[in-house]
Amino acid sequence: MQKYSIFNLVKNAFSNHDNWDLAWKDPTPKKEYDVVIIGGGGHGLATAYYLAKEHNITNVAIIEKGWIGGGNVGRNTTIIRSNYMYDDNALFSEFGMDLWRKMSQDLNYNVMFSPRGIINLAHSDAQMNVYARRGNSMRLNGIDAVLLNREQVKEIIPMADFSDNVRFPIFGGLMQPSAGTARHDAVAWGYARQADSMGVDIIQNCEVIGFDVSGGKINGVRTSRGDIKAKKIGLCVAGSTNILAEKLNMTLPIETHLLQACVSEPVKPVLDRVVTFGAGHFYISQSDKGEMVMGGDLDGYNSYAQRGNLPTLQHVLTEGIAMMPFLSKLKMLRTWGGIMDMSMDGSPIIDKTHIEGLYLNCGWCYGGFKATPASGWTFAHTIAQDRVHELNSGYSLNRFSTGHLLDEKGLGTKTWIS
Amino acid sequence: MLHIKCPHCGMRSQNEFSYGGDATVKRPELGKEVSDQDWDNFVYNRKSLRGKHWELWQHISGCRQWIKVERDTSTHEIFNTLKATEEIS
């Protein structure tokens, strides 16, 4: 594989950049692999990469029904953070933050990781207390957290509404300075290129349509391009998890819902942090191109439509304008949606299943992009060693039966119903 | 925007309704021995399939009744609506 470097950039300039290697190949599927990963999103690609890099397992195929990066990994609003209160979520996410910090070097691909900090706004004394508690829990786990008062918030984001007659005045906020954003497509492409270079087959336009299970063991998958055998299969299909689970006769604590996001026309730099509204569900950052990147609530009913409905967008943007009135002056450039694997406690599942050789990675809800490296790393470990790693032991499938839920927000079941 | 025909009030916009999830889920019967698995299935596990889906909606800004709606989860086409007390055939 050609390294991306200043030296190679100059060298290739002399041949009009016509001689670069393909970033990844387009192989025909083999009859059998050691491991098959279903889903070429961020998590599937990262899993294959860490299988090769950490466990020396390179006879691996990623089976993707469309093109890699066409799912949620290419549709999200790229917020990366580890501002969790519960140990399981905090330690897993903070392990991921370390991988994010090293990612561009590690993958030899600029993922434009930008640790610009995230501020969760508080709009009441009670909310300030809750944030103080969360911030303290974070610090006990070695994660940076700063509680800001109203004046400190005003210094950082003066464009927010600090006037006297607002419905939800800003009391302060909780900031994680090391949180940030990254270029989502680059994450998919960077993992794909490295996985490919270590021998992983990235097979696109190939849909898994069934499974070969016998005697409680998985033997392979049936795909639109023929049967493929494998003793170990990892399911990384995010919003399509329920569809494949049905083919395995599994019913999971997951519902599939639609989440929208949108960007405004590009404007000059105005916001250099990620900010979330505390009296509803709205978040915003500014992309390097100048667009205001915004999102919030789910459409609110089961959906596989991959495009959203206007009432939700209107509701979300109303919150945005309440928080930052200048947004009302901007034109909308683009809106889109992705189908999301919403788990019943808001936390993911990375686990083995009752079928030997079948491994499950799903339930990412609103926050699976930031989890990409840690999810790939722990899922690769779970598959390679046939046992969960300490870091993903809390993300078990049976926690719903045993009562060890990870309902970070204290909302109990069906966190999407508001 | 969805348009949902409330069996009590007629065709109304989605804004008047709130969602209540899968309408085919049955609460385990009272006074009977119920296994953990039964409770799991009632509280947490959902099929959530692509295609036709019977679901509960509440006409929250209208008659406030719960209703059952048969909707396609990928096209949003609505085929049928029933009162909460009516059985899905």
Ligand SMILES: Cc1cc2nc3c(=O)[nH]c(=O)nc-3n(C[C@H](O)[C@H](O)[C@H](O)COP(=O)(O)OP(=O)(O)OC[C@H]3O[C@@H](n4cnc5c(N)ncnc54)[C@H](O)[C@@H]3O)c2cc1C
């Ligand atoms: C609008 C929006 C905003 C978001 N914002 C954030 C954010 O700010 N921060 C954050 O951390 N997370 C965010 N998320 C969540 C995050 O994007 C997802 O949780 C994460 O991308 C899911 O993992 P993935 O990348 O592997 O999924 P995907 O990229 O969806 O990968 C799954 C892949 O599986 C493939 N597939 C499905 N079925 C089959 C089959 N039968 N055979 C073969 N392949 C199949 C799909 O085509 C797809 O490519 C957001 C999501 C959305 C939709």
Ligand SMILES: [Zn+2]
């Ligand atoms: Zn009505």
